[in-house]
Amino acid sequence: MLSPVSLMVAMLVVSGGAAAYTQDYKDALMKSIMFYEGQRSGKLPPYQRMTWRDDSALQDGFDNHVNLVGGYYDAGDNIKFHFPMAFTTTMLAWSVIEFGDFMSPQSGHAIQAIKWSTDYLLQATSIKDVVYVQVGDPYADHNCWERPEDMDTPRTSVAVTKDYPGSEVSAEIAAALAASSIVFRRIYPAYSNLLLTRAEEVFKFADSYRGSYNNSKVGRYVCPFYCDFSGYEDDLLWGAAWLYRATLNKYYFDYVSTNVYKMSRPWNVGEFGWDTKDAGISVLLSEYLFFNKVDWKPFIPYADEFVCSVIPGSPNPSVFYTRALSFLFVVYANNLKWAKRVVQCEHGVVTPSRLIDLAKSQVDYILGNNPMETSYMVNYGRNFPRRIHHRGSSMPSIKQHRDHIGCKGGTPYYESRGYNPNLLTGAVVGGPDEWDQFADDRNNPGQSEPATYINAPLVGLLAYFSEN
Numbered sequence: 135m136l137s138p139v140s141l142m143v144a145m146l147v148v149s150g151g152a153a154a155y156t157q158d159y160k161d162a163l164m165k166s167i168m169f170y171e172g173q174r175s176g177k178l179p180p181y182q183r184m185t186w187r188d189d190s191a192l193q194d195g196f197d198n199h200v201n202l203v204g205g206y207y208d209a210g211d212n213i214k215f216h217f218p219m220a221f222t223t224t225m226l227a228w229s230v231i232e233f234g235d236f237m238s239p240q241s242g243h244a245i246q247a248i249k250w251s252t253d254y255l256l257q258a259t260s261i262k263d264v265v266y267v268q269v270g271d272p273y274a275d276h277n278c279w280e281r282p283e284d285m286d287t288p289r290t291s292v293a294v295t296k297d298y299p300g301s302e303v304s305a306e307i308a309a310a311l312a313a314s315s316i317v318f319r320r321i322y323p324a325y326s327n328l329l330l331t332r333a334e335e336v337f338k339f340a341d342s343y344r345g346s347y348n349n350s351k352v353g354r355y356v357c358p359f360y361c362d363f364s365g366y367e368d369d370l371l372w373g374a375a376w377l378y379r380a381t382l383n384k385y386y387f388d389y390v391s392t393n394v395y396k397m398s399r400p401w402n403v404g405e406f407g408w409d410t411k412d413a414g415i416s417v418l419l420s421e422y423l424f425f426n427k428v429d430w431k432p433f434i435p436y437a438d439e440f441v442c443s444v445i446p447g448s449p450n451p452s453v454f455y456t457r458a459l460s461f462l463f464v465v466y467a468n469n470l471k472w473a474k475r476v477v478q479c480e481h482g483v484v485t486p487s488r489l490i491d492l493a494k495s496q497v498d499y500i501l502g503n504n505p506m507e508t509s510y511m512v513n514y515g516r517n518f519p520r521r522i523h524h525r526g527s528s529m530p531s532i533k534q535h536r537d538h539i540g541c542k543g544g545t546p547y548y549e550s551r552g553y554n555p556n557l558l559t560g561a562v563v564g565g566p567d568e569w570d571q572f573a574d575d576r577n578n579p580g581q582s583e584p585a586t587y588i589n590a591p592l593v594g595l596l597a598y599f600s601e602n
C-alpha cells in the first residue's frame with residue numbers, strides 16, 4: 135500500500151514548460167476502468183479481459199464462517215482494506231453519476247467495476263450491526279512477494295461491532311452503497327433498492343455506535359496502513375450527504391447541516407481523499423444548494439474556500455493536487471456554471487472554466503505532458519511505467535508459470551531490473567516527486583505503486599474530457 139505521505143504528493147502544475155500533446159482521453163478512460171480487473175479478488179468471471187490473472191483467495195471470510203470472496207486488492211499488495219475500497223467505490227459511482235453520459239462505450243465496464251465492489255460490500259455487511267473491515271494480514275502479506283493466486287499468508291478477516299465500533303469505515307461503506315444505488319436505479323432497480331436499504335442500515339450502525347476502528351479490536355490490523363487520521367465525523371457527514379442524494383429524505387440533510395457545527399476538529403477546507411472527506415462534502419452538497427436556493431451556509435462558503443485555498447494566486451503556480459481534488463474542480467465548476475456563479479477569492483475571481491482548465495492540465499500531466507515525457511498510466515502512450523510495485527504484475531502469470539511461487543520465492547522478481555511481464559493496463563502510479571522526477575523503480579512504492587483510489591476519480595475526469 136501507499137504511505138499516507140505519498141498520497142499527498144500528486145502532480146505539479148506544469149507552468150508553461152512542457153509541450154502540449156493532445157491526449158487520447160477515450161483510450162485512457164477505457165484503460166483506467168480495465169485496471170480494476172487486474173485488482174479483482176475471488177472467482178474471476180468468464181468476461182474477464184485481463185487474462186493474466188486467475189482466481190484467488192477463494193476462502194476469504196471462512197475463518198469467521200462468512201463469505202468474503204470477491205472485492206478488490208488495494209494496491210500492489212494482496213490485502214482487501216475496506217475503508218479505501220469503499221471510498222474507491224463511492225468515487226467510481228460519483229464518476230458515473232456526474233459523467234456517465236460521456237462514458238460510452240465504456241459505461242458497461244464502469245458499472246461492472248462498481249458492481250464487483252458493491253456485491254462484495256453487501257457480503258461484508260450481511261450480518262446486522264457487524265461490518266467486516268479487512269481481509270488479510272498486512273504484516274505477513276507485506277513480508278512476501280507473492281502472486282494473489284499463490285497466496286499462503288493468513289487471510290484473517292476482521293469486523294467492527296457494537297462493542298468495538300468503526301464509524302469511519304462503516305459510514306464510508308454506507309456512502310458507497312448509497313452512491314451506487316443511484317447508478318443502478320434505472321438499469322437494475324431491485325439491486326438498487328437492496329443497496330439503498332443496506333446503506334441506511336449500515337449508516338445507522340455507524341452513527342449509533344460511534345468510535346474509530348483505530349481504537350477497536352481491529353486497530354492493530356488497520357493501523358498503520360489505513361488509520362483514520364482525520365476522525366470519523368467527516369465520514370458520517372459524507373455518508374449522510376450521499377444518503378440524502380440517494381433518498382432526498384430531509385433527515386439526512388438535517389443531519390449534515392446540524393452536525394457540521396458539532397465537529398470536534400476544524401473543517402479541512404482543501405482536503406479530500408480516502409481519509410478526509412471535507413471538500414467532497416461541500417462540493418457534493420453544492421448541487422442541491424444551488425438548485426434549491428436554500429441557506430447555503432456553511433457549505434457553499436466552504437466550497438468557495440476550497441477553491442481559493444487550492445487555486446494558486448500567482449500566475450506561475452506550483453501546487454500539488456491529488457486526482458480527487460481535480461475531480462472536485464470539475465464537479466464544482468459544472469455546478470457553478472449552472473448557478474451562473476464565479477468564486478470570489480482574495481487574489482481575484484476564479485471562473486468555472488479556470489477550474490476546468492486546471493483539472494485538464496493535471497490530467498494531461500498524468501497522461502504525458504510533463505518534463506519526463508512519460509505517461510503515469512500503465513500501457514498508455516509511448517512511455518509508461520514498466521516496473522510498477524505490484525506483485526501480480528511483476529511476476530510470471532499463473533497461466534504461464536503454473537508452479538507455486540512461495541513467500542520469498544518472489545524476491546528475485548521484486549529485485550530484478552527487468553520490466554514487469556504482465557501489463558496492469560490502466561494502473562496509475564503514485565507518480566513523480568515534486569521536482570517532476572520519476573524513477574520507474576519497483577523498490578520505490580511511493581512513486582511506482584498503483585492503488586484503487588488513485589484511479590477512481592480519474593475515471594470521471596477522463597470521461598468528462600473525452601467529450602468536453
Ligand SMILES: *[C@@H]1O[C@H](CO)[C@@H](O)[C@H](O)[C@H]1NC(C)=O
Pocket residue numbers: 346348349357361362363364365366
Ligand atoms: C488513528 O490513529 C492515528 C495514528 O496513530 C492517529 O493519528 C489518529 O488520531 C487516530 N484517529 C482516531 C480517530 O483516533
